[in-house]
Amino acid sequence: GQNIDQPTEMTATEGAIVQINCTYQTSGFNGLFWYQQHAGEAPTFLSYNVLDGLEEKGRFSSFLSRSKGYSYLLLKELQMKDSASYLCAVRSDRGSTLGRLYFGRGTQLTVWP
Amino acid sequence: DGGITQSPKYLFRKEGQNVTLSCEQNLNHDAMYWYRQDPGQGLRLIYYSQIVNDFQKGDIAEGYSVSREKKESFPLTVTSAQKNPTAFYLCASCSAKNIQYFGAGTRLSVL
Numbered sequence: 756g757q758n759i760d761q762p763t764e765m766t767a768t769e770g771a772i773v774q775i776n777c778t779y780q781t782s783g784f785n786g787l788f789w790y791q792q793h794a795g796e797a798p799t800f801l802s803y804n805v806l807d808g809l810e811e812k813g814r815f816s817s818f819l820s821r822s823k824g825y826s827y828l829l830l831k832e833l834q835m836k837d838s839a840s841y842l843c844a845v846r847s848d849r850g851s852t853l854g855r856l857y858f859g860r861g862t863q864l865t866v867w868p
Numbered sequence: 869d870g871g872i873t874q875s876p877k878y879l880f881r882k883e884g885q886n887v888t889l890s891c892e893q894n895l896n897h898d899a900m901y902w903y904r905q906d907p908g909q910g911l912r913l914i915y916y917s918q919i920v921n922d923f924q925k926g927d928i929a930e931g932y933s934v935s936r937e938k939k940e941s942f943p944l945t946v947t948s949a950q951k952n953p954t955a956f957y958l959c960a961s962c963s964a965k966n967i968q969y970f971g972a973g974t975r976l977s978v979l
Contacts (some may be wrong), residue, residue: 759910786966797958797970798911842910846966854899854918855926856968858910 757781759859761843766865767833775828775841775862783849788856789817789828790842798842802828830864838866871895874959874971880979881946881953889944889974891959897969899962900942904928904955911958917942946976954978 758780767773779787786805790798804810804819804826816829830837840861847855872893881887891900899918903911913926917936931950936942946953954977960968 788967797973800967800969803965803967844911854962854966855913855916856901858903858912860908860910 757845757847757857759843759845759857761841761859761862763860764863764865766867768867769833769835771833772829772831773833773864775830775843775864777826777828777843777859779824779826779843779845779857779859781824781845781847781857783847784821784845785848786846787817787819787826788844788846789815789826790844792840792842792861794839801841833866835866835868838864840864872959872961872969872971874957874974876974877972879974879976881976882979884948886945886947887976889946889957889959889976891942891944891971892940893942893961893971894940895961895963895969896939897961897963898939900936901960901962901968902926902932902934902942902944903958903960905958906955914944914957 761777788803789801792798802817809818814831819826840863842861843859844856875890901916902914905911912928914932915934917923920939923936933945957974959971962968
């Protein structure tokens, strides 16, 4: 089966840096995704890692270590609008699960002024 | 504009009634997905379709049905067999780069 773990809640202050961790156990791994979801809205795509290493995109960066089953999302220069739930998802491409994403429960980030 | 359109935004179901949620995309994506989200929960997969006229059950397919007669459309029917249908329903489609993009969602409540 698939098992994806991320912290339930995190808090940080405006202008700070926060790291949201995600660990996973999956078969047929073919990529790890991060999504941002504001309350009452749909998730929006943030980043995608399929190889080990760091992917940087503006204030957001995502890291992957396939051997450790570990990823993190790094948010720099936090702004109030970054308060949202951050979803970690793993793609499995094994047999009948081809193309599926498995989602963690999300990390609710609250940014304080 | 290209995107994924879900309708309606809010839907109310009476006891014993079937309701259908619409999902249309004009992104020319082959694969489409339906998820259910409950408060404090992650997204759970109901059904997915990788190609027209084919679909597979996800983790919580009981009480739901789908069809995929056209590439652009993947409607979800919540049947009366689904005893706890109140949730936020999200439709997604998948690009050639394996990225899933979501519609705005339909919030279903029971009267």
